[in-house]
Amino acid sequence: MDFKRLFAATLLGLAALPAQAAIKVFACEPEWADLTRALVPDADIHTATSARQDPHYIEARPSLISAMRRAHIAVCTGASLEAGWLPALISRASNREIQPGKPGLFFAAEQVSLHQPHNHVDRSMGDVHPEGDPHIHLDPDRLPSIVNALADRLAALAPDDEHAIRLRQRQWQVRWKLETAKWREAATSLEGLSVAVQHSNFGYLLRWLGVEPSIDLEPKPGLPPSASHLSEALADPALDRVRLILIASYQGERPAQWLASKTELPVEILPGTVTDQPETDTLAKLISHIIDRLEHHHRTAEHG
């Protein structure tokens, strides 16, 4: 490790790892594990949640506490997405490096601007998330900045790996640009498509695609669909334009199926994040998959 790199790490307040030591990473959600793996393929990554879980609400289990205690860095969404469990986890793990304001705690949402500040509400908090909508992980335009910031942080943590990290960062950016161009092309056919959603999980991607989430099954962001709200949705004139009900795989199907039974709209259940299935095991593949499914329904609605 040369002096300049050591100095850079010290400036950031990171305890630089010795050469050859694998970076131990605590990823709050699978999307950040995916980005970390793209930059440091041999990182030892513990992912706290899966696509089958609601990332707003998980339990600070003992296995998570010990994983955070062992980690060199935690990579999370931030903007209060994990407000219901991460603070408790951080405090119980009492890892000196993984603390608010320390470089060992990386928040993706702090690297980009957010939609709808003051508009993201959570059951556990019962109040407004002032930062804005934290569900940024499917936004083709925001991910490159997040990757760059994450690469900076990881390179400072493992200065001996910096060269390799920078190379993979550039490769990721090139691949992402190519994918984004493909998605942009698909977006022209999807523009104006109107969908019903449950929460803003897919919101950034839908907005990027020009797809309009005209109906939300949640009465307010973060509140579960209620019978009265669903009746209101059924009477909402905006429903006439809706071609599809889109929910995430961790969400209960009943509200969506109820609305589908009243309207004959198709229900599409998609992973809200990266999974271990080959067609959605990276962020790029997940975005392609979501776009494919939207295109499928769009075509069916047009020609059906």
Ligand SMILES: [Zn+2]
């Ligand atoms: Zn949310």
